[in-house]
């Protein structure tokens with residue numbers, strides 16, 4: 486409704502502008518024009534969009550100065566999800582011989598957006614490639630093409646377009662380009678094996694030295710090959726790249742040290758994390774180590790201490806679990822009840838959240854499903870975090 490009102494205001498402002506500029510319709514042709522415009526507006530306001538579209542299309546025959554208004558109207562319909570109407574308006578615009586080259590390119594760009602919105606990606610791609618070739622609206626066309634190639638998982642094309650966009654707009658695309666290389670790495674490994682896929686991970690790390698995903702993939706593949714020493718190096722790199730991803734590192738790190746028979750090294754690693762970038766995953770992993778080495782009382786004391794400085798729902802859940810094993814009788818029964826409650830609450834909680842749009846879930850998405858940003862989703866920290 487807001488968009489509708491804004492567009493109507495824009496149309497009225499434009500119309501009043503024409504009148505105040507002295508461009509008052511003196512001739513009968515212009516009188517028809519102003520009358521038709523008001524009829525079109527009336528249809529829009531009375532929510533008869535098809536009749537409004539017909540009226541505005543008829544107007545274009547009279548005066549090509551209405552191009553901007555038609556583009557605004559097409560944009561409005563697309564935003565409202567009425568893509569077919571938007572397509573009609575934009576196709577009609579493109580067919581007008583009186584349009585300038587730039588106006589036709591702008592209408593083609595808009596039509597490309599319509600088809601993209603309708604999910605007709607091949608047609609959208611062809612139109613947007615035409616726009617990109619024309620030289621006008623290049624950055625806009627490249628951004629939309631990038632969207633298409635991401636949806637189609639055409640990563641080589643996405644890299645090509647992102648590099649061009651970087652040159653045209655001065656907008657840094659290195660995070661996305663590194664992610665495209667990670668996507669290519671995953672795909673190549675699936676088809677041809679890890680050896681051939683490695684080069685994409687290396688390229689990702691050259692393009693974006695903080696590409697956590699490339700380091701995590703490397704560690705995963707090294708563990709598969711039984712190269713635990715190298716995997717530890719890759720996992721330590723993740724901690725340096727972005728400590729927010731420590732929760733992703735703990736489990737594979739524990740496995741690597743266990744396979745190498747270096748349990749003490751693992752505890753040293755956890756203790757270092759607790760000092761440098763404390764998070765609950767580290768507390769829980771350390772509590773498990775203390776439980777095995779020093780017993781349940783020491784582990785309980787450690788978790789309770791940590792909860793004082795870093796209150797946390799998952800930490801409380803763990804504390805109740807440990808305390809329950811130290812209790813008897815009705816205290817044990819009550820702790821079991823409490824444990825059931827915290828269990829239910831933690832099960833419902835998301836594990837990852839996008840720092841940009843707030844999209845949250847239990848799966849780590851490198852491309853946020855909410856705002857379509859790469860590397861914006863991270864493990865949740867703090868009171869409700871891991």
Ligand SMILES: [Zn+2]
Pocket residue numbers: 839840841842843844853854855856857858861
């Ligand atoms: Zn997001």
